[in-house]
Amino acid sequence: MRCGDFKRTYAEDMAIFETRFARGLLWAFLVFLATVPLFATSYWLDILNRTLIAVIAAMGLNILTGFTGQISLGNAAFLAVGAYTTAFLAGRMGLPFPVVIPLAGVVTALVGMVFGIPSLRLKGLYLAVATLAAHFVIEFTVVHWEKVTGGVNGISVPAAKLGALELAGDRQIYWLALPLAALLLLFARNLFRTRIGKAFVAIRDQDISAEVMGVNVFTHKLLAFGVSSFYVGVAGALLAYQARIISPENFPITVAIDQLGMIIIGGLGSVLGSIMGAMFVTLLPELLRLATGALSHSTPALLGLFAPLKTGLFGLAIVLFLVFEPDGMAARWRKVRNYWKLYPFSY
């Protein structure tokens, strides 16, 4: 059991996974995750896929809000941009998914950067409202640009294909989403070891000092919007391939609020936080459903309580986390882990 901190090289100091044990454990976990579709039912695969999509989107939002301090309520809109771009590229132009997914990310990144321009002058609540405008503008565009988006009736997305390989069904989508999520999370973790990532964090901590130190705040803010929207765009692309039919009703403002809740509960400014927050918020309704479903055979009235219960519990979770653990589940996890790492010498 390792005790204390003893690094001999810079590389060791900057390492994400400090011991071989940690690396091995992570690989084992990923391998286990990859085998889940072999015994999970279609319903649980659907939940897992939606969780993975939420993890990627939450990571994008965390890059922007948690690491760079720019509050954004436009996440639902950027998801929609990614999804509809995929619908267009895959449906109308018939491109294979290794081309469509990055392209959807890039298009969303560009859109995100456009709506990130107000960040030059606005901070905090004002920026949040400006990004809310992004949501309404994009929602309106989606509803009325019927030629491309199919309007309110929605548009169907063909299965993700690459030549003869077709990813229809939740099982195959899972095997696409899992490595993609792992890759994007690793990239995000790495991003914050680089100069650009550290510039983002500097902007969050004190943007005036950052400007004084030589960080070009505006370019980096735009870049943060771009990178974040790329992630959200990729999440949107996966959503389109998974749901196979998307309509404006898939992207209400509550999605953006849910994702903000995910990163608050999970932990702002933490990759692990994005994962935990996304899992918590996506799995909470399912757990509730299991509980009320089992009881609703005896008390059908409980069925009507499910939706308000879900919303109520979600709000309660946010409040409790903000009061008792403002740094989120990731911080609590770290504390628990450190306690056991040093047990019984926890001082």
Add this chain to the structure above:
Amino acid sequence: MTRTTSWKRTWTACAAAAALFVAGGARAQEIKVGGIFDLTGITSDVGKPYAQGVQDAVQLLNEKGGINGKKIRLIAVDYGYKIPEAVSAYKRLVTDEQVVMIQGWGTGDTLALKDFVNKDKIPYFSASFAGDLTDPSKTPYNFFVAPSYSDQMRAWLSWVKADWKDKSRAPKVAFFYGDNAYGRAPIEAGRRFCKETGIDLVDEEVVPGNFQDATSQLLNMKQKAAEYAYINVTTTGVSLILRDAKKLGLATKFGSNPYGFSEALPAVAKDVAEGVTGVVPHVPYGENVPGMKTLLDFNQKNHPNETRNAMYVRGWSYVQVWAEVLRRADKAGQLTGEGVKKAAETLKDFDVGGLTNPVSYTPTDHRPMTKTPIYQIKAGKLVKIAEFDMPRKAEWLGL
């Protein structure tokens, strides 16, 4: 307390909880039917009584012995009118619960699921009467129990033509609809019918899905001086529009679709609802028809203090229809998705005790009926004033 005792207690508690969960599980011969309802979403004002009607009818059916001795297990889900949740609920009902058919609800989600339903061969009885679901060459597994929204709008427009007394010019009509698939369902059919029958469609107003105020749309309509207006939202929306219309002093005669018009409307809107017409494919609660007695008796016994309305009757009549379909499929020994679909297509002028007009499906036409009753609110009560029969035109199939 020692460690072992507390451990035992925890385990007994867990076992008890697990037993509670499992006790709900073991069943004898039963038919699983999925139910996707809106109890908390934007159409819950009509979704809740509908779901209640379905659940009560299933309960009565099971009390009377079920389908040829087999009980129906209705696995109900509330999706809050959110399409992604409907899709997840569908996946769970079909793959995990393995239901034989689904009692669905909204237009948006039914249209979203129509390809899945087609592929999985699950008969889907939706509470949505969208014209897009009537063509079996496109949607062979979709059914509903009412004239289609498009036929209903045509019927109402025919009433407008009959009601309009000035023969020198055409009546001016406006459409009011919500900005979603449900709202837009009959509009194209309505536009074409107006052109065909010489009605002047002067205005179309769109309201957001969840609106509280329709003043700006009504002001627009006032400028166009429409004499009649068809509202395609749900009951709460209709009462809001009527209230705002009264405030603006509009003389327009309003008509509503079947989800905007029930006994709940005069109850909520009170005197502004006076004179409003509406399409009522399922009779109001308590109407003097042979099938109403069962409903009245059931509610007298089980829910004596609840007020019911036409939506409740709608849910009830749906169960009568698909229970008959399941009965026929079971008798033929084919309780599978395909078998149920074939059984549904054997229904010809099936009588639902007067709760709604007789139901027929054929392998080439899933329009169950073409007669649409028009009711009007007189002194706070729903009174039938007309009935229009739309011809079964081939070009109207799937519109």
